[in-house]
Amino acid sequence: MADNGKLKLGLYWAASCGGCEIAIVELREKILDLDAAADILFWPCAMDFKYKDVEAMPDGHIDVCLFNGAIRSSENEEMAHLLRQKSQVLVAFGSCAHEGCIPGLGNLFDRQSIFDRVYLETPSTDNPDSIFPQTSYQMPEGEVHIPSFYNTVKTLGQVEDVDYFVPGCPPQAPQIWAVIGAILSGELPEKGSVVGASATKTVCDECKYDREEKRVTKFYRPHEIIAEDRCLFDQGIICSGPATRAGCEARCTSVGMPCRGCYGPGPNVVDQGAALLSAVASVVDADTEEEAARIVGDVLDPVGTFYRFGLPASMLHRKKLEGVG
Amino acid sequence: MSDNGNGFEPRIVGFLCNWCTYTAADTAGVSRMKQTANVDIIRVMCSGRVDPTFILKAFVEGADGVIVSGCHPPGDCHYSTGNFKTFRRMPMVEALLEQYGIEKGRFHWGWISGAEAPKWARLVNEFTEQVRDLGPLDWKRQLQSKED
Numbered sequence: 502m503a504d505n506g507k508l509k510l511g512l513y514w515a516a517s518c519g520g521c522e523i524a525i526v527e528l529r530e531k532i533l534d535l536d537a538a539a540d541i542l543f544w545p546c547a548m549d550f551k552y553k554d555v556e557a558m559p560d561g562h563i564d565v566c567l568f569n570g571a572i573r574s575s576e577n578e579e580m581a582h583l584l585r586q587k588s589q590v591l592v593a594f595g596s597c598a599h600e601g602c603i604p605g606l607g608n609l610f611d612r613q614s615i616f617d618r619v620y621l622e623t624p625s626t627d628n629p630d631s632i633f634p635q636t637s638y639q640m641p642e643g644e645v646h647i648p649s650f651y652n653t654v655k656t657l658g659q660v661e662d663v664d665y666f667v668p669g670c671p672p673q674a675p676q677i678w679a680v681i682g683a684i685l686s687g688e689l690p691e692k693g694s695v696v697g698a699s700a701t702k703t704v705c706d707e708c709k710y711d712r713e714e715k716r717v718t719k720f721y722r723p724h725e726i727i728a729e730d731r732c733l734f735d736q737g738i739i740c741s742g743p744a745t746r747a748g749c750e751a752r753c754t755s756v757g758m759p760c761r762g763c764y765g766p767g768p769n770v771v772d773q774g775a776a777l778l779s780a781v782a783s784v785v786d787a788d789t790e791e792e793a794a795r796i797v798g799d800v801l802d803p804v805g806t807f808y809r810f811g812l813p814a815s816m817l818h819r820k821k822l823e824g825v826g
Numbered sequence: 827m828s829d830n831g832n833g834f835e836p837r838i839v840g841f842l843c844n845w846c847t848y849t850a851a852d853t854a855g856v857s858r859m860k861q862t863a864n865v866d867i868i869r870v871m872c873s874g875r876v877d878p879t880f881i882l883k884a885f886v887e888g889a890d891g892v893i894v895s896g897c898h899p900p901g902d903c904h905y906s907t908g909n910f911k912t913f914r915r916m917p918m919v920e921a922l923l924e925q926y927g928i929e930k931g932r933f934h935w936g937w938i939s940g941a942e943a944p945k946w947a948r949l950v951n952e953f954t955e956q957v958r959d960l961g962p963l964d965w966k967r968q969l970q971s972k973e974d
Contacts, residue, residue: 783911793917798917
């Protein structure tokens, strides 16, 4: 705590979209309570701070650091190490830091294939000399450096020691406030806990719909069907609810969109994608191998569908890298 | 174990249902049918019990190939329709593994009845050579690969 009794808070974003920052602002009037309770020492998204300001702090100077974003580059990893050193409590905040999230789907590719796509192949790119980003370059003014881009997206917990994990893309405001409340009151859970979510329930338990024993003969993507006001899974829309930790109050299904799984694996689930694959297979209405193959063939992108938010944290982490193994 | 000269002995995990394929494997052994010694058999009560997590875990923990085998559908299953669960699930597992870059030849699923011991012995020998040709998978090295 600072001399004024306020909590010293740091917020950082690594490989993320900025949605977690907006989720903090979504606290609305409670942001004033946050300001009353905490001094913000570092929040590059919202205020002007430099990395050297953090480097100049004594170790453990920040009470709590909410770190959102995955580890995609050497800069992300450096900041993870620096903020761990300067913070007493390091929180993996949001799905990217927790499980890799959407940036983690980059693990179906590698650095070269991503660079080829971005710097050569996209229709709007004109790069006749095939120029790629270099990590260092000699300018007339001297040598300049940029961070290196990793082959593999990692979670914060895969590169640093993390105290708590807050799931969600983004974490929901009541959950964020519950976490900040726990920190302020000093009632911290056991290290390594996933906080701001349920330890015993899945999204299906919070969903307004009840699952019936329906058999599915065709799977739909959400834009291919106008959903009726009943369980989406029963209608053939792949919904991650059965394999996903509760805590979001089933916000997506409450407005007719299937759960995408951003809160991570449900209770007793080791690998969220494998669990969801099993759940999907269990509703397939097929009594022959040919019929089953036809129906599950509707699932065009199994990894992207079943591991949309958690590929880096899954058992296999990534697609096989050529030249390794 | 046979060796084709490259010194690589594949490790293969076989999830076999108690009632059909495990019985076939047992018969193949008791009948002294010649088989490579590369398949570590895990007996499950039903091929429908094989959670995709088991298959992924086998690969992550060092398997170079995985076999899932049960009773012929329809009709052979001890639990009537347990193997239906298998054929609803496995095509998606195949597609999943392909996206992960795990070669098709490293995963086999199918049906071998208790009376088909020679078929089991043949599968073991052919699959072992197929995986041997693909080389080691060594998924742990994937996870430990250093960034440059």
